[in-house]
Amino acid sequence: GNSVTQMEGPVTLSEEAFLTINCTYTATGYPSLFWYVQYPGEGLQLLLKATKADDKGSNKGFEATYRKETTSFHLEKGSVQVSDSAVYFCALRPRDGQNFVFGPGTRLSVLP
């Protein structure tokens, strides 16, 4: 079946630190991959996506590269800010018509 695994949180970093949140997936075929972010008290917002192998999604300084060989889509940011504190969800959309599958989310706290 299809599944998404994310690193356990919470992740606590100091401002300007480098961020990596690991995401690996299991899927039939070649899914589209997504990162969503949820700020406190709000719904999920699309952060970035990639639809085929070796694609790099990027937005707001965040990047993730679709790695088919390692079935991974790790989220990175070179210098985090306090405003990046949120829960980050990795998700996949299979190509066979099945629905989105979300990971459990990783909570990030950035301290000033």
Added chain:
Amino acid sequence: DAGVIQSPRHEVTEMGQEVTLRCKPISGHNSLFWYRQTMMRGLELLIYFNNNVPIDDSGMPEDRFSAKMPNASFSTLKIQPSEPRDSAVYFCASSFREGSQETQYFGPGTRLLVL
């Protein structure tokens, strides 16, 4: 576009009462999803509609839960009777389903507390 609209934003009710959550998807989207989020279970898909037709309701926890989509611009999720364990944040999301380019857009959620 105003995005996905949900109402109410907060609901507090007593056990046994009926609760109705409402959602207006983004205009032009043909798929609508209801999710439930709790600390214990994370984000769970309850049901989704495609072109107003329920496609998969396997995530609906039990018969107390029902969802309808009478037209392309409105959906409801009803809990009757409600129980304390239904307390959660309920999200509605919509998308335009076309191949692998689909992206889901979430509403702000309804925070439900059943006492």
